[in-house]
Amino acid sequence: MKPPLLQVSGLAKAFDANQVLHDLQFAIAPGEIVGLLGPNGSGKSTLLNIVSGFERPDAGDIRLDGRSIAALPTDRIVALGMVRTFQLPAMPQKMSVLEVAMAAATGAHGVLATLLRSPAARRAERQGHDKAVELLAALLLAPVSHLPAAAISGGQKKLLGIVCALMAGPRLLMLDEPTAGVHPDLRRDIVQALQGLHARGMTLVIVEHDMHFIRELCTRCIVLDQGRIVASCRPDELASNERVVQAYLGASAKEPGR
Numbered sequence: 739m740k741p742p743l744l745q746v747s748g749l750a751k752a753f754d755a756n757q758v759l760h761d762l763q764f765a766i767a768p769g770e771i772v773g774l775l776g777p778n779g780s781g782k783s784t785l786l787n788i789v790s791g792f793e794r795p796d797a798g799d800i801r802l803d804g805r806s807i808a809a810l811p812t813d814r815i816v817a818l819g820m821v822r823t824f825q826l827p828a829m830p831q832k833m834s835v836l837e838v839a840m841a842a843a844t845g846a847h848g849v850l851a852t853l854l855r856s857p858a859a860r861r862a863e864r865q866g867h868d869k870a871v872e873l874l875a876a877l878l879l880a881p882v883s884h885l886p887a888a889a890i891s892g893g894q895k896k897l898l899g900i901v902c903a904l905m906a907g908p909r910l911l912m913l914d915e916p917t918a919g920v921h922p923d924l925r926r927d928i929v930q931a932l933q934g935l936h937a938r939g940m941t942l943v944i945v946e947h948d949m950h951f952i953r954e955l956c957t958r959c960i961v962l963d964q965g966r967i968v969a970s971c972r973p974d975e976l977a978s979n980e981r982v983v984q985a986y987l988g989a990s991a992k993e994p995g996r
C-alpha cells in the first residue's frame with residue numbers, strides 16, 4: 739500500500755468552550771478524491787483551515803508526505819504541495835482574469851527582482867503567463883480571460899480560484915464548496931475540470947454538500963458529525979450507513995444532499 743500523502747492524527751480544536759474537533763484521525767492516499775461531508779457546523783471548514791495552516795490545532799499532528807506541517811505557516815505548506823480554495827474567492831476588481839491568475843504565480847518570486855526586471859524575473863513572468871494561459875484553458879476560462887475578474891459569474895470566479903490555487907503546482911488540492919451557488923451547467927464544467935486534474939495525478943479533498951457532485955467525483959467520503967469522524971466509505975455506501983443517516987437526521991431531519 740502507498741504511504742499516505744496526508745496523515746492527520748489526534749487533531750483537536752476548541753473555540754473557547756466550544757470543542758469543535760475531537761481527536762480526529764485519517765489519512766489520504768495519493769490519487770484519492772475524498773469528499774469531506776457533514777451537517778452544518780460539524781467542523782469541515784475548521785478542519786480545512788487547520789490542515790492548510792490558516793488555524794492552529796490545540797493538539798495533534800498533520801503530516802504531508804511524512805513531514806509534520808502542523809506548525810508551518812501557510813506559504814510553507816503551499817510550497818510543500820498542498821493548497822486550498824475558499825468558498826467565496828475574493829477577486830481584485832480591476833485586474834483581468836488572466837492577470838489575476840498570473841499574480842497568483844508572481845507571489846512566489848522576489849519583489850525586488852520583479853521591480854528590477856531582472857532576467858530571472860522576466861523569465862519567471864513569461865513562465866507564469868504560459869502556465870496561467872494553460873490552466874485557464876483547462877478550467878474552461880479561456881473565453882473570458884481578457885474580462886475584468888469582477889465581471890465574471892460566481893461559478894467562473896470559483897473556477898478562477900481553482901486556477902490560482904493550481905498556479906502553485908500543488909499535489910494535494912483542497913476545495914471548500916466548489917459548487918455552492920453555481921449554475922448547473924457550470925457545475926458540470928467543474929466536475930469535468932476536476933476529473934481532468936485527477937487524471938493528471940492530482941489528489942483532491944472536497945468539502946461539498948451536493949450529493950450528486952460527490953457521487954460523480956469522489957472515490958471516498960469522510961463524514962464528520964459534531965467534530966468526530968462517523969464514517970469513511972464509498973459515496974454509494976452513504977445512504978445505508980446508519981451513523982451518516984443519524985448525523986443528518988439529528989442535524990436537520992433530512993438525509994444528506996439538501
Ligand SMILES: Nc1ncnc2c1ncn2[C@@H]1O[C@H](COP(=O)(O)OP(=O)(O)OP(=O)(O)O)[C@@H](O)[C@H]1O
Nearest residue numbers: 753754756758776777778779780781782783784785
Ligand atoms: N473562528 C471561529 N471562532 C469561533 N467559533 C468558530 C470559528 N470558526 C468556526 N467556529 C465554530 O465551529 C463550529 C464548526 O464550524 P465550521 O464552520 O467548521 O463547520 P462546517 O461543518 O464547515 O459548517 P458549514 O457546513 O455550515 O460550513 C461551529 O460551531 C462554528 O460556530
